[in-house]
Amino acid sequence: MLKNNKPQVLLIILFSLFFSLNSFSQKNIWGGIEIGRRAIKVSVLDVSNIRKADYKILYFSTDRIAFADHIGATGELSQEDLTRTGITVVAQLNKIKEEFKIPEENIFIVAAPVFASARNIDALKKKISVLTAKELEILNVNEEAKTLIKGAMPPVDYNNAFLLDIGAQNTKGGYIDELEDGKLEFVPLELDFGTMTLTDAVQKKVVNPNQANDMSVYQEKSFDFNTVLRKKVKEMLDANPLLAKKEKIYLSGGAVWAFATLYYDQNVKNHYVALTMEDVIDYDAVLKNNFSKFTTYAKTNTEAARVLSTYDQKYLISANNILLSCLESIPNLASKKILFVKEGQVTWLISYIADRSKKVNTNF
Numbered sequence: 001m002l003k004n005n006k007p008q009v010l011l012i013i014l015f016s017l018f019f020s021l022n023s024f025s026q027k028n029i030w031g032g033i034e035i036g037r038r039a040i041k042v043s044v045l046d047v048s049n050i051r052k053a054d055y056k057i058l059y060f061s062t063d064r065i066a067f068a069d070h071i072g073a074t075g076e077l078s079q080e081d082l083t084r085t086g087i088t089v090v091a092q093l094n095k096i097k098e099e100f101k102i103p104e105e106n107i108f109i110v111a112a113p114v115f116a117s118a119r120n121i122d123a124l125k126k127k128i129s130v131l132t133a134k135e136l137e138i139l140n141v142n143e144e145a146k147t148l149i150k151g152a153m154p155p156v157d158y159n160n161a162f163l164l165d166i167g168a169q170n171t172k173g174g175y176i177d178e179l180e181d182g183k184l185e186f187v188p189l190e191l192d193f194g195t196m197t198l199t200d201a202v203q204k205k206v207v208n209p210n211q212a213n214d215m216s217v218y219q220e221k222s223f224d225f226n227t228v229l230r231k232k233v234k235e236m237l238d239a240n241p242l243l244a245k246k247e248k249i250y251l252s253g254g255a256v257w258a259f260a261t262l263y264y265d266q267n268v269k270n271h272y273v274a275l276t277m278e279d280v281i282d283y284d285a286v287l288k289n290n291f292s293k294f295t296t297y298a299k300t301n302t303e304a305a306r307v308l309s310t311y312d313q314k315y316l317i318s319a320n321n322i323l324l325s326c327l328e329s330i331p332n333l334a335s336k337k338i339l340f341v342k343e344g345q346v347t348w349l350i351s352y353i354a355d356r357s358k359k360v361n362t363n364f
């Protein structure tokens with residue numbers, strides 16, 4: 001009997017093996033939909049080794065919607081926001097499920113912390129739940145620095161590195177301290193200044209209204225304000241002496257993205273871009289004395305054009321003043337490795353994956 005049906009049995013075994021292997025391979029595929037401040041971002045990752053941050057971005061998509069502006073103006077999401085979000089999320093969810101065969105438990109839908117302040121956030125949560133049968137989680141602003149650490153730094157470097165994220169409102173980050181009993185403790189870092197808040201602070205020093213748009217006056221006031229900035233940075237570093245022992249510095253945020261994009265004329269494929277203090281200083285000189293070089297470059301480079309559409313010269317100067325002040329204040333900088341976290345858009349998803357990995361201790 002078995003001999004007579006041998007071809008059929010073999011075929012069944014082969015089919016079973018194929019589907020088993022296919023099912024197994026998809027366990028490393030993860031998908032995330034982030035409803036952010038100004039866009040819905042969708043990512044699909046193939047993770048080979050979460051401890052070493054070894055992954056490939058298989059898919060990334062952005063649909064721009066000005067959520068934060070609407071919440072700031074009215075205190076809630078508009079009906080159009082809710083409708084467009086539902087349509088976009090369902091379409092993208094179906095797309096990544098069909099194309100990448102991602103297990104249901106490997107797909108997450110989250111919203112940025114700003115959504116917590118929307119009066120009708122429950123309406124959005126209900127819509128997502130009804131349409132997708134998945135829970136919408138609001139990212140916790142108080143856990144933002146931890147999420148950055150888990151997602152931006154490879155877990156193998158937790159004990160030997162720290163991270164600084166230069167954002168619009170402030171600069172935040174942190175590091176992991178290994179305690180005597182083997183437990184890990186998260187130590188947050190925070191600087192009051194970010195790209196926009198520093199620009200606003202400097203702009204207030206320009207007392208003559210006729211000089212408000214004078215770049216030479218702004219640069220003069222910006223130079224003077226660096227004394228305040230350096231003092232704040234020194235206070236942050238002095239309060240955390242363990243930072244001096246860390247051998248790697250991970251940097252993220254718009255300020256570093258702007259620098260890396262405008263200064264390095266190449267398409268870097270790695271998730272991390274090595275930086276040097278010398279390059280940051282050289283970039284600073286061009287930024288302040290030969291800005292037309294970057295505007296010319298932006299005419300032929302779409303990513304550079306995106307930087308200049310996001311930040312004007314004043315914001316870029318402030319951004320780099322923060323970057324320079326942080327780097328020049330770090331003891332023994334020449335012996336350390338400085339790395340820009342290039343794939344900032346998937347940081348939260350990497351953090352979620354690390355939290356669910358049995359190979360990574362993120363209990364800090």
